[in-house]
Amino acid sequence: MAYWLFKTEPDAFSLDDLKNAPKQTTLWEGVRNYQARNFMRDGVKIGDLAMIYHSSCKQVGVVGIATVTKEAYPDPTQFDLSSDYYDAKATSKKPRWVVVEVTYQGHLKKLVSLKDIKANNNITEIALKKGGRLSVMPVSENDWDEIIKMAK
Template sequence: MSRQYWLMKSEPDAFSIDDLAAKPEQTEHWDGVRNYQARNMMRDQMQMGDRIFFYHSACKVPAIVGLAEVASQAYPDHTAFDPESKYFDDKSDPQNPRWWMVDVKFVEKFTQPISLKTLKAMPELEQLALVKRGCRLSIMPVAELEWLAILNKLGSE
């Protein structure tokens, strides 16, 4: 299977690209996903080595701020089983987990983030879920041509 590309959103006050870069091994599990569509992408489609645009959302300037990589196959999200966790789900069972996660590894922080405004102005991204009105998924696929267009934009800014 060939490499796939993703965009994963995180609020920087909850978990930022700098937080990922500061982790031991620069790797962290991507927990707390509680949307079935995003869960299915992690569980059924993400593969080790897939590349990720790390996107800061719900902040002053939403933007792609760096690159990460999928560092594990999907596995059950243990936070769903922990009553002390904010992600606890009493309907999730370790024998039949409802929620899954992957590990992500830091690759690079961009010196110049690519803002949502810039992304929306790029005609080659008109099909990218992020730029469509009402898309609130925290994880979304990025087509290879979209991936390349965004990386190319880095070189021109």
């Protein structure tokens, strides 16, 4: 099992939206960064855990946990002309973007803010501390455990 951090803007899609989704499951769609896509395509596997991180909002930070329930497959929004994520260069034979499916596991007892993550010297590898802005990024087991401790 691996650990991940998935960023989302709660105005567009929040942890509460995931909790209220049918079967508490959704596609993690709209990722349009090649490195984040590669993490989803090549690294994210069924059973992996993902911290859900709210960004571009008043309370930025890790708010909850989801489990990966389906591995990468072509993002259907890249073919949808009406979607904000439409990509004219993507074809069904050569899709450019992928999604994974995630299922809600729960809210953290308290939000773990970016400020608190950066201030914690026991968190050493997460890209957030180094200014990483990817929407999908790996999290080491040590950093995962430390962030979970901070939420209690």
